Amino acid sequence: MPWKRPTHGQKKAGKSHSPTPKKSTKIYGHKWRKARAAYLMKHPLCECEDCRKHGRHELATVVDHIIPHKGDMRLFWDSSNWQSMAKACHDRKTAKYDGAFGRPVKPKQDDKEIF
Ligand SMILES: [Zn+2]
Numbered sequence: 001m002p003w004k005r006p007t008h009g010q011k012k013a014g015k016s017h018s019p020t021p022k023k024s025t026k027i028y029g030h031k032w033r034k035a036r037a038a039y040l041m042k043h044p045l046c047e048c049e050d051c052r053k054h055g056r057h058e059l060a061t062v063v064d065h066i067i068p069h070k071g072d073m074r075l076f077w078d079s080s081n082w083q084s085m086a087k088a089c090h091d092r093k094t095a096k097y098d099g100a101f102g103r104p105v106k107p108k109q110d111d112k113e114i115f
Helices: 030-042 049-054 073-077 087-098
Strands: 062-065 082-085
Touching: 030 062, 030 082, 049 087, 062 087, 082 087
Parallel strands: none
Antiparallel strands: 062 082
16 A cells, blocks of 8 residues: 555546545654653653652553643653553543543552562
8 A cells, every 4th residue: 555645647437535634643642652762761760740759650552641631732842741651541631530440540559578
């Protein structure tokens, strides 16, 4: 499948193929992916509150905005507003803030050492 195809050719008439714009994920483009990757290289471990509190070292795969940017480009690109997060931690945070799964987020008690 060709990645790009010229649009100046014939258009298929018939099916009205209305271009459905992807929801505004445009800001999460190439530039962000690069910035994010660079940040994760420098901050490879999860920096979330939980991990810091419990001294956990989860491998971070997500760069989270500490203060939700809500489309504010200044916040979005402000690296002091970024934190590395493990996917699980990020999901937990999102669930906590959005109540996405409609269940209370309980702190886990599984970090006790058996010694
Ligand atoms: Zn974490």
